[in-house]
Amino acid sequence: MKIGITGTPxxxxxxxxxxxxKYYPVINLNQIIKDKKLYTGEDQQRNTLITDTDELIKYLSNYVKYWDVKKKTxxxxxxxxxxxxxxxxxxxxxxYELRIRLIKKGFDDAKINExxxxxxLDVIL
Incomplete structure (x- = not known):
């Protein structure tokens, strides 16, 4: 079983x-994006990588199609x-809570506001 955990940063x-x-294998997508260079560039203003979502999907679809369906990941x-x-x-x-967390993580004001x-606005949904 392939389980996604998603949400706004x-x-x-x-x-x-x-x-x-502690109980299941966890695949960190951000780490894969960095390690496999699945990005098109860097957004200097946001200090983040611009993910090539097509390449990410292609890479992981190939990776997970052979995955044992009984194995939870x-x-x-x-x-x-x-x-x-x-x-x-x-x-x-x-x-409100999100703003506090992002301030503690050291995000800049523009990224916090975004x-x-x-x-x-439920953008992730």
Missing amino acids: GTGKSAVCKILK IFEGHLAHYLPLDVCIVLRTSP NVEAEA
Whole structure:
């Protein structure tokens, strides 16, 4: 079974997956994007990579099509919902709480505002 854990950055994906990792394999999509160079460039303003979602889907679709359906695997990342999954769990939090978390993580104001707005407007859904 392929399970996705997705949500706006700061909603708790990594915290949840840290617990789940004790019981199931967890694939961190951000790490795969970096390691396999599945991006088209870097957004300097947001200090983030621009993911090539087509290449990510192609890479992971090839990876997961041979996956044992009885083996539960977690795919962690805010792009997990793009993958061919059996189940996708969307984590949510209040925009107020999200702002506090992102400030603690050191996000800049523009990125904080963008993610808080995305969470408030249900963009991930």
